[in-house]
Amino acid sequence: MIVVREGLPVRLNFYRDETASCSGQVIFGDFGIARDLPPFKTTSIEFTPHKPGEFTFTCGMNMLRGKLIVQSR
Numbered sequence: 741m742i743v744v745r746e747g748l749p750v751r752l753n754f755y756r757d758e759t760a761s762c763s764g765q766v767i768f769g770d771f772g773i774a775r776d777l778p779p780f781k782t783t784s785i786e787f788t789p790h791k792p793g794e795f796t797f798t799c800g801m802n803m804l805r806g807k808l809i810v811q812s813r
């Protein structure tokens with residue numbers, strides 16, 4: 741779970757600690773973000789959430805999941 745603030749720029753660093761294809765992409769569908777994650781490297785994703793709420797992020801196959809919580813200011 742990741743907690744951020746509405747209207748403030750966010751940088752999320754994803755370190756992919758394997759080569760299994762499932763983790764090769766991360767998608768924040770509510771924010772229009774889909775990013776490839778090279779193995780054994782850190783990939784930074786930057787965006788600014790403009791609405792509060794709870795959002796799910798997933799792998800490219802919608803299997804791995806995490807939650808992003810945007811708190812209102």
Ligand SMILES: [Cu+2]
Nearest residue numbers: 762799801803
């Ligand atoms: Cu997957």
